[in-house]
Amino acid sequence: xxxxxxxxxxxxxxxxxxxxxxxxxxxxxxxxxxxxxxxxxxxxxxxxxxxxxxxxxxxxxxxxxxxxxxxxxxxxxxxxxxxxxxxxxxxxxxxxxxxxxxxxxxxxxxxxxxxxxxxx
Numbered sequence: 001x002x003x004x005x006x007x008x009x010x011x012x013x014x015x016x017x018x019x020x021x022x023x024x025x026x027x028x029x030x031x032x033x034x035x036x037x038x039x040x041x042x043x044x045x046x047x048x049x050x051x052x053x054x055x056x057x058x059x060x061x062x063x064x065x066x067x068x069x070x071x072x073x074x075x076x077x078x079x080x081x082x083x084x085x086x087x088x089x090x091x092x093x094x095x096x097x098x099x100x101x102x103x104x105x106x107x108x109x110x111x112x113x114x115x116x117x118x119x120x
Contacts, residue, residue, distance in 0.1 A: 029054030029092045035118060037104070041111030044070065044104050046118075051098045053119065056091035057106035063087055071105040074098070075117060079105075 031049025042059040057070040068090035073079035074097040082091050095102070101117035 029056060029094065035104075035115075037106070037113050037115060039106070039108075039111045039113040042068075042106065042108035044106035044113055044115075046072075046102075046104055048097075048119070051096055052094050053097045053102045054092050054094040055104045055106070056089055056093075057108060058089050059108040062089070066109045067107065068109075069105065069107040069112075073103045075100040075102065079103075083107075 028045070029047035031047040031052070031054065033045060034048045035046040037044045037046075042057055045056050045058060047054045053072055053074070055070050055072040057068055059066070059068065065085050065087045067083070068086045069081065069083035070091035070093055071079045071081040072093050072095050074095045077095065077100075080093045080095050082093050084090070090106070097119070101120040103115050103117050105114045106112065
């Protein structure tokens with residue numbers, strides 16, 4: 001019980017000490033960034049870790065509620081999509097790609113991006 005309280009207290013203090021870092025962690029994927037695709041109203045960030053590929057769409061001007069979408073698809077599998085009205089980001093969405101190529105899509109408002117098959 002005391003350990004749980006200590007962990008909660010420490011995590012609360014970290015959140016207060018670095019709110020920007022906590023927000024950045026919410027919108028990002030684990031692993032290392034391998035690609036970033038910019039388009040007129042935002043960007044799609046792609047990360048890879050141990051055969052998993054993750055994508056998130058970020059707006060150029062966060063804070064305004066608008067349509068956003070992110071999609072990541074491993075070759076031969078169905079895409080994994082997150083879309084709706086968001087203020088900060090769409091996603092993250094993750095697929096197990098293994099050694100397969102992947103395709104990502106992203107949209108913010110009227111701008112969008114669709115990649116070719118990448119990371120083959």
